[in-house]
Amino acid sequence: MATNLTAPPTRMELIKLKRRIDLAQRGHDLLREKMDALVMEFFDVLRRIQDSKRVAIEQLHKAHQALSECFAEIGTIETLESARETIRDARLEISSRHVMGISVPMIEDVEMKRDALARGYGLHTTSSALDESAREFELALKLLIRYAELEASAFAIAKELEKTRRRVNALEYILIPRLERTIKFISMRLDEMERENFTRLKRIKAILEERR
Amino acid sequence: MDRLIKLELGRLNAHLPRNRVSLREALASPNPGVNTLDGSRHVFKREELRFLAGLLPEDRWDELRLPILISFEHGLGRGAAKIKGNVETWIAGKILGKEADGEMVIYRPEVLLLRRKLPTTTQYVFR
Numbered sequence: 509m510a511t512n513l514t515a516p517p518t519r520m521e522l523i524k525l526k527r528r529i530d531l532a533q534r535g536h537d538l539l540r541e542k543m544d545a546l547v548m549e550f551f552d553v554l555r556r557i558q559d560s561k562r563v564a565i566e567q568l569h570k571a572h573q574a575l576s577e578c579f580a581e582i583g584t585i586e587t588l589e590s591a592r593e594t595i596r597d598a599r600l601e602i603s604s605r606h607v608m609g610i611s612v613p614m615i616e617d618v619e620m621k622r623d624a625l626a627r628g629y630g631l632h633t634t635s636s637a638l639d640e641s642a643r644e645f646e647l648a649l650k651l652l653i654r655y656a657e658l659e660a661s662a663f664a665i666a667k668e669l670e671k672t673r674r675r676v677n678a679l680e681y682i683l684i685p686r687l688e689r690t691i692k693f694i695s696m697r698l699d700e701m702e703r704e705n706f707t708r709l710k711r712i713k714a715i716l717e718e719r720r
Numbered sequence: 721m722d723r724l725i726k727l728e729l730g731r732l733n734a735h736l737p738r739n740r741v742s743l744r745e746a747l748a749s750p751n752p753g754v755n756t757l758d759g760s761r762h763v764f765k766r767e768e769l770r771f772l773a774g775l776l777p778e779d780r781w782d783e784l785r786l787p788i789l790i791s792f793e794h795g796l797g798r799g800a801a802k803i804k805g806n807v808e809t810w811i812a813g814k815i816l817g818k819e820a821d822g823e824m825v826i827y828r829p830e831v832l833l834l835r836r837k838l839p840t841t842t843q844y845v846f847r
Protein backbone atom coordinates (compact mmCIF):
# COMPACT_ATOMS: atom_id res chain seq x y z
CA MET A 509 0.00 0.00 0.00
CA ALA A 510 1.03 3.58 -0.60
CA THR A 511 3.14 5.44 1.92
CA ASN A 512 3.57 9.17 1.83
CA LEU A 513 7.34 9.14 1.05
CA THR A 514 7.20 12.75 -0.09
CA ALA A 515 6.54 13.92 3.46
CA PRO A 516 9.56 15.91 4.66
CA PRO A 517 11.42 13.83 7.25
CA THR A 518 11.42 16.48 9.95
CA ARG A 519 10.48 16.44 13.63
CA MET A 520 7.75 19.02 12.97
CA GLU A 521 6.17 16.76 10.35
CA LEU A 522 6.39 13.84 12.75
CA ILE A 523 4.52 15.82 15.45
CA LYS A 524 1.89 16.86 12.89
CA LEU A 525 1.41 13.26 11.74
CA LYS A 526 1.09 12.02 15.32
CA ARG A 527 -1.66 14.59 15.91
CA ARG A 528 -3.40 13.47 12.71
CA ILE A 529 -3.25 9.80 13.67
CA ASP A 530 -4.71 10.63 17.11
CA LEU A 531 -7.62 12.41 15.44
CA ALA A 532 -8.11 9.57 12.96
CA GLN A 533 -8.00 7.01 15.76
CA ARG A 534 -10.56 8.97 17.78
CA GLY A 535 -12.80 9.30 14.73
CA HIS A 536 -12.45 5.60 14.05
CA ASP A 537 -13.32 4.61 17.64
CA LEU A 538 -16.40 6.83 17.77
CA LEU A 539 -17.62 5.79 14.32
CA ARG A 540 -17.14 2.16 15.29
CA GLU A 541 -19.25 2.77 18.40
CA LYS A 542 -21.88 4.35 16.19
CA MET A 543 -21.71 1.37 13.83
CA ASP A 544 -22.10 -1.08 16.75
CA ALA A 545 -25.08 0.87 18.05
CA LEU A 546 -26.64 0.93 14.57
CA VAL A 547 -26.18 -2.83 14.20
CA MET A 548 -27.89 -3.29 17.57
CA GLU A 549 -30.79 -1.03 16.58
CA PHE A 550 -31.06 -2.70 13.17
CA PHE A 551 -31.34 -6.21 14.57
CA ASP A 552 -33.83 -5.06 17.17
CA VAL A 553 -35.99 -3.49 14.44
CA LEU A 554 -35.68 -6.70 12.37
CA ARG A 555 -36.91 -8.75 15.31
CA ARG A 556 -39.87 -6.40 15.74
CA ILE A 557 -40.56 -6.54 11.99
CA GLN A 558 -40.79 -10.33 12.14
CA ASP A 559 -43.26 -10.20 15.05
CA SER A 560 -45.26 -7.42 13.44
CA LYS A 561 -45.39 -9.23 10.08
CA ARG A 562 -46.59 -12.45 11.68
CA VAL A 563 -49.36 -10.68 13.61
CA ALA A 564 -50.42 -8.66 10.53
CA ILE A 565 -50.60 -11.79 8.35
CA GLU A 566 -52.67 -13.61 10.98
CA GLN A 567 -55.05 -10.67 11.16
CA LEU A 568 -55.30 -10.46 7.36
CA HIS A 569 -56.13 -14.16 7.28
CA LYS A 570 -58.89 -13.55 9.83
CA ALA A 571 -60.18 -10.58 7.86
CA HIS A 572 -60.32 -12.59 4.60
CA GLN A 573 -62.20 -15.33 6.40
CA ALA A 574 -64.72 -12.77 7.65
CA LEU A 575 -65.01 -11.40 4.09
CA SER A 576 -65.70 -14.87 2.71
CA GLU A 577 -68.47 -15.30 5.28
CA CYS A 578 -69.85 -11.92 4.25
CA PHE A 579 -69.81 -12.95 0.53
CA ALA A 580 -71.72 -16.09 1.47
CA GLU A 581 -74.26 -14.23 3.57
CA ILE A 582 -75.14 -11.11 1.57
CA GLY A 583 -73.64 -11.96 -1.80
CA THR A 584 -70.57 -10.81 -3.73
CA ILE A 585 -72.20 -8.00 -5.70
CA GLU A 586 -73.85 -6.44 -2.64
CA THR A 587 -70.57 -6.63 -0.70
CA LEU A 588 -68.62 -5.00 -3.54
CA GLU A 589 -71.26 -2.27 -3.87
CA SER A 590 -71.05 -1.56 -0.15
CA ALA A 591 -67.26 -1.46 -0.42
CA ARG A 592 -67.58 1.18 -3.18
CA GLU A 593 -69.80 3.30 -0.93
CA THR A 594 -67.38 3.11 1.99
CA ILE A 595 -65.59 6.32 2.98
CA ARG A 596 -61.89 5.87 2.31
CA ASP A 597 -60.50 8.12 4.96
CA ALA A 598 -57.74 7.37 7.43
CA ARG A 599 -56.03 9.95 9.62
CA LEU A 600 -52.52 9.32 10.83
CA GLU A 601 -50.24 11.38 13.01
CA ILE A 602 -46.79 10.88 11.49
CA SER A 603 -43.80 12.41 13.24
CA SER A 604 -40.16 11.43 13.40
CA ARG A 605 -37.70 10.24 15.97
CA HIS A 606 -33.94 10.26 15.68
CA VAL A 607 -31.71 7.25 15.94
CA MET A 608 -28.17 8.66 15.86
CA GLY A 609 -29.00 11.37 13.39
CA ILE A 610 -31.23 9.20 11.20
CA SER A 611 -34.75 10.42 11.04
CA VAL A 612 -37.11 7.45 11.25
CA PRO A 613 -40.88 7.72 10.96
CA MET A 614 -43.01 7.40 14.06
CA ILE A 615 -46.75 6.83 13.86
CA GLU A 616 -48.54 7.35 17.12
CA ASP A 617 -51.97 6.28 18.35
CA VAL A 618 -53.06 4.65 15.12
CA GLU A 619 -56.81 4.19 15.37
CA MET A 620 -58.48 2.75 12.32
CA LYS A 621 -61.57 1.40 14.05
CA ARG A 622 -64.81 3.11 13.01
CA ASP A 623 -68.40 2.46 13.94
CA ALA A 624 -70.77 1.12 11.28
CA LEU A 625 -72.29 4.57 10.61
CA ALA A 626 -68.92 6.23 10.05
CA ARG A 627 -68.02 3.68 7.36
CA GLY A 628 -70.55 5.17 4.97
CA TYR A 629 -72.35 2.14 3.50
CA GLY A 630 -76.10 1.66 3.82
CA LEU A 631 -77.07 -0.33 6.86
CA HIS A 632 -80.47 -1.49 5.62
CA THR A 633 -79.04 -3.47 2.66
CA THR A 634 -76.16 -5.09 4.56
CA SER A 635 -75.76 -7.41 7.53
CA SER A 636 -73.58 -7.72 10.62
CA ALA A 637 -71.25 -10.02 8.62
CA LEU A 638 -70.14 -6.97 6.60
CA ASP A 639 -69.59 -4.97 9.80
CA GLU A 640 -67.54 -7.81 11.23
CA SER A 641 -65.47 -8.09 8.04
CA ALA A 642 -64.88 -4.30 7.98
CA ARG A 643 -63.84 -4.38 11.64
CA GLU A 644 -61.30 -7.13 10.96
CA PHE A 645 -59.86 -5.25 7.95
CA GLU A 646 -59.59 -2.04 9.99
CA LEU A 647 -57.58 -3.92 12.59
CA ALA A 648 -55.42 -5.45 9.85
CA LEU A 649 -54.80 -1.96 8.41
CA LYS A 650 -53.66 -0.74 11.81
CA LEU A 651 -51.17 -3.62 12.04
CA LEU A 652 -49.96 -3.06 8.48
CA ILE A 653 -49.28 0.61 9.28
CA ARG A 654 -47.19 -0.45 12.28
CA TYR A 655 -45.36 -2.91 10.01
CA ALA A 656 -44.71 -0.19 7.42
CA GLU A 657 -43.34 2.12 10.12
CA LEU A 658 -40.86 -0.55 11.22
CA GLU A 659 -39.86 -1.42 7.67
CA ALA A 660 -39.16 2.24 6.84
CA SER A 661 -37.06 2.46 10.02
CA ALA A 662 -35.09 -0.64 9.04
CA PHE A 663 -34.36 0.78 5.56
CA ALA A 664 -33.17 4.10 6.98
CA ILE A 665 -30.97 2.41 9.59
CA ALA A 666 -29.51 -0.02 7.03
CA LYS A 667 -28.60 2.85 4.70
CA GLU A 668 -26.84 4.76 7.47
CA LEU A 669 -25.16 1.56 8.65
CA GLU A 670 -23.66 0.99 5.21
CA LYS A 671 -22.34 4.56 5.06
CA THR A 672 -20.84 4.33 8.54
CA ARG A 673 -19.25 0.95 7.81
CA ARG A 674 -17.57 2.37 4.71
CA ARG A 675 -16.13 5.25 6.73
CA VAL A 676 -14.92 2.97 9.52
CA ASN A 677 -13.25 0.69 6.98
CA ALA A 678 -11.63 3.64 5.16
CA LEU A 679 -10.13 4.83 8.43
CA GLU A 680 -9.19 1.36 9.66
CA TYR A 681 -7.71 -0.09 6.49
CA ILE A 682 -6.50 2.92 4.52
CA LEU A 683 -5.94 6.16 6.41
CA ILE A 684 -4.60 4.93 9.76
CA PRO A 685 -2.19 2.32 8.26
CA ARG A 686 -0.96 4.93 5.76
CA LEU A 687 -0.28 7.43 8.53
CA GLU A 688 1.42 4.73 10.60
CA ARG A 689 3.69 3.82 7.69
CA THR A 690 4.57 7.46 7.07
CA ILE A 691 5.35 7.95 10.77
CA LYS A 692 7.53 4.86 10.69
CA PHE A 693 9.29 6.11 7.54
CA ILE A 694 9.98 9.54 9.07
CA SER A 695 11.14 8.06 12.38
CA MET A 696 13.52 5.71 10.57
CA ARG A 697 14.77 8.54 8.37
CA LEU A 698 15.36 10.76 11.40
CA ASP A 699 17.22 7.93 13.18
CA GLU A 700 19.28 7.39 10.05
CA MET A 701 20.11 11.09 9.85
CA GLU A 702 21.14 11.05 13.50
CA ARG A 703 23.40 8.07 12.87
CA GLU A 704 24.89 9.79 9.80
CA ASN A 705 25.58 12.92 11.84
CA PHE A 706 27.16 10.90 14.60
CA THR A 707 29.45 9.10 12.15
CA ARG A 708 30.31 12.38 10.42
CA LEU A 709 31.24 14.01 13.71
CA LYS A 710 33.36 11.04 14.70
CA ARG A 711 35.13 11.16 11.34
CA ILE A 712 35.77 14.91 11.65
CA LYS A 713 37.09 14.40 15.18
CA ALA A 714 39.44 11.69 13.91
CA ILE A 715 40.74 13.92 11.05
CA LEU A 716 41.31 16.82 13.47
CA GLU A 717 43.22 14.54 15.85
CA GLU A 718 45.39 13.25 12.96
CA ARG A 719 46.27 16.83 11.98
CA ARG A 720 47.45 17.70 15.51
CA MET B 721 -8.83 14.47 5.27
CA ASP B 722 -8.57 15.93 8.80
CA ARG B 723 -11.34 18.35 7.96
CA LEU B 724 -13.52 15.47 6.82
CA ILE B 725 -12.90 13.55 10.03
CA LYS B 726 -13.68 16.66 12.12
CA LEU B 727 -16.85 17.19 10.08
CA GLU B 728 -17.84 13.56 10.61
CA LEU B 729 -17.19 13.84 14.34
CA GLY B 730 -19.31 16.99 14.44
CA ARG B 731 -22.14 15.25 12.59
CA LEU B 732 -22.12 12.35 15.05
CA ASN B 733 -23.91 14.46 17.64
CA ALA B 734 -26.09 16.59 15.38
CA HIS B 735 -29.17 14.74 16.59
CA LEU B 736 -28.72 15.92 20.17
CA PRO B 737 -31.37 18.22 21.67
CA ARG B 738 -30.80 21.96 21.93
CA ASN B 739 -32.57 21.94 25.28
CA ARG B 740 -33.82 19.03 27.33
CA VAL B 741 -37.32 19.11 28.77
CA SER B 742 -38.58 17.80 32.08
CA LEU B 743 -40.94 14.85 32.23
CA ARG B 744 -43.68 17.15 33.59
CA GLU B 745 -43.28 19.55 30.65
CA ALA B 746 -43.30 16.67 28.17
CA LEU B 747 -46.44 15.18 29.70
CA ALA B 748 -48.20 18.54 29.59
CA SER B 749 -47.18 19.31 26.01
CA PRO B 750 -49.61 18.51 23.16
CA ASN B 751 -46.63 17.65 20.96
CA PRO B 752 -43.96 16.34 23.34
CA GLY B 753 -40.46 16.50 21.93
CA VAL B 754 -37.29 18.52 21.59
CA ASN B 755 -35.60 20.52 18.84
CA THR B 756 -32.29 19.04 17.79
CA LEU B 757 -29.00 20.75 16.95
CA ASP B 758 -29.50 20.10 13.23
CA GLY B 759 -32.81 21.97 13.35
CA SER B 760 -35.20 19.03 13.17
CA ARG B 761 -37.64 17.86 15.82
CA HIS B 762 -37.42 14.67 17.82
CA VAL B 763 -40.77 13.55 19.16
CA PHE B 764 -41.37 11.47 22.29
CA LYS B 765 -43.94 8.69 22.32
CA ARG B 766 -46.73 9.43 24.79
CA GLU B 767 -46.83 5.76 25.72
CA GLU B 768 -43.20 6.01 26.88
CA LEU B 769 -43.86 9.20 28.81
CA ARG B 770 -46.72 7.47 30.59
CA PHE B 771 -44.40 4.53 31.37
CA LEU B 772 -41.81 6.91 32.86
CA ALA B 773 -44.50 8.74 34.82
CA GLY B 774 -45.61 5.44 36.31
CA LEU B 775 -42.04 4.55 37.25
CA LEU B 776 -41.08 7.85 38.86
CA PRO B 777 -42.88 9.46 41.85
CA GLU B 778 -44.73 12.61 40.78
CA ASP B 779 -42.64 14.95 42.95
CA ARG B 780 -39.55 14.00 40.90
CA TRP B 781 -41.06 14.61 37.44
CA ASP B 782 -39.34 18.00 37.22
CA GLU B 783 -35.94 16.48 37.91
CA LEU B 784 -35.97 14.04 35.01
CA ARG B 785 -34.65 15.77 31.88
CA LEU B 786 -35.55 14.17 28.59
CA PRO B 787 -34.14 12.64 26.49
CA ILE B 788 -31.92 10.56 28.76
CA LEU B 789 -28.41 10.61 27.27
CA ILE B 790 -26.51 7.35 26.78
CA SER B 791 -22.96 8.44 26.26
CA PHE B 792 -20.36 6.38 24.37
CA GLU B 793 -17.06 7.92 25.38
CA HIS B 794 -13.66 7.57 23.77
CA GLY B 795 -11.54 5.57 26.16
CA LEU B 796 -14.44 3.94 27.99
CA GLY B 797 -14.00 0.73 26.02
CA ARG B 798 -15.91 -0.79 23.14
CA GLY B 799 -19.60 -1.31 23.89
CA ALA B 800 -19.54 0.49 27.23
CA ALA B 801 -21.69 3.57 27.76
CA LYS B 802 -22.30 6.03 30.55
CA ILE B 803 -25.47 7.58 31.95
CA LYS B 804 -25.23 10.64 34.17
CA GLY B 805 -27.70 12.33 36.49
CA ASN B 806 -29.39 11.16 39.67
CA VAL B 807 -32.89 10.62 38.32
CA GLU B 808 -31.66 9.39 34.94
CA THR B 809 -29.51 6.69 36.52
CA TRP B 810 -32.33 5.86 38.94
CA ILE B 811 -34.66 5.23 35.99
CA ALA B 812 -32.01 3.19 34.14
CA GLY B 813 -31.26 1.24 37.32
CA LYS B 814 -34.95 0.51 37.83
CA ILE B 815 -35.29 -0.84 34.27
CA LEU B 816 -32.03 -2.79 34.32
CA GLY B 817 -32.20 -3.92 37.94
CA LYS B 818 -28.91 -2.23 38.83
CA GLU B 819 -27.68 0.00 41.62
CA ALA B 820 -27.46 3.67 40.65
CA ASP B 821 -25.62 6.60 42.19
CA GLY B 822 -25.50 9.59 39.86
CA GLU B 823 -23.28 7.89 37.26
CA MET B 824 -23.70 4.48 35.75
CA VAL B 825 -21.68 2.48 33.24
CA ILE B 826 -23.74 0.08 31.20
CA TYR B 827 -22.79 -2.46 28.56
CA ARG B 828 -24.19 -3.35 25.15
CA PRO B 829 -26.93 -5.84 26.19
CA GLU B 830 -28.09 -3.34 28.80
CA VAL B 831 -28.05 -0.50 26.27
CA LEU B 832 -30.22 -2.64 24.02
CA LEU B 833 -32.65 -3.37 26.84
CA LEU B 834 -32.88 0.29 27.77
CA ARG B 835 -33.39 1.34 24.14
CA ARG B 836 -36.10 -1.27 23.73
CA LYS B 837 -38.00 0.15 26.70
CA LEU B 838 -37.32 3.79 25.89
CA PRO B 839 -36.67 4.19 22.13
CA THR B 840 -37.67 7.86 21.89
CA THR B 841 -36.85 9.15 25.37
CA THR B 842 -33.20 8.06 25.19
CA GLN B 843 -30.52 9.35 22.82
CA TYR B 844 -26.96 8.30 22.04
CA VAL B 845 -24.07 10.72 22.54
CA PHE B 846 -20.60 10.12 21.10
CA ARG B 847 -17.74 11.87 22.92
